Amino acid sequence: EAQVTQNPRYLITVTGKKLTVTCSQNMNHEYMSWYRQDPGLGLRQIYYSMNVEVTDKGDVPEGYKVSRKEKRNFPLILESPSPNQTSLYFCASSFFRGETQYFGPGTRLLVL
């Protein structure tokens, strides 16, 4: 089944404890992206990747890192999480930038 998977789905952590949210797609998509969704603010792009080893900042990259060592994986790293990073995170992929995006199920993160 074509899909985007994210893990974990739910995470409670404390300020400063490094964490990684994994994202994987099995559709051979070139483009992958991370978004965060907050009430009243809609979806905001954190980072995106046009292809392997090519990543770039979105609208709200501060406090996040990403890597794209393999085409299928695009992990999101929070080196030192803070409470303002409490949010619902989505990974998405598409064949190319600007085309139909396929979203993962979301990761709900709470930083205490």
Place this chain on the structure above:
Amino acid sequence: SQQGEEDPQALSIQEGENATMNCSYKTSINNLQWYRQNSGRGLVHLILIRSNEREKHSGRLRVTLDTSKKSSSLLITASRAADTASYFCATDAKMEGGSEKLVFGKGTKLTVNP
């Protein structure tokens, strides 16, 4: 208006009625997409309409695009309770400086009452 701004923010209708949501944007676009999100879950793609297209259909969905007015509408006909969700437009926008990006609106929350 912002790039990709939906209107209304919330819409409540009875089952069987039609639901219309609008999206306005500011810059030139390559395409405009509509997505649906059930509460707290991932977005699901509904329709993509390119800038040279004016209308597209998919089942009970009808999307129109008016590039002269920089607006799009999503019509859901004969709505069902299962259509209750938030609907987002996303514009593949041509930004200042020549860059291009996919920008999501804040969504219309549709409630279909049985």
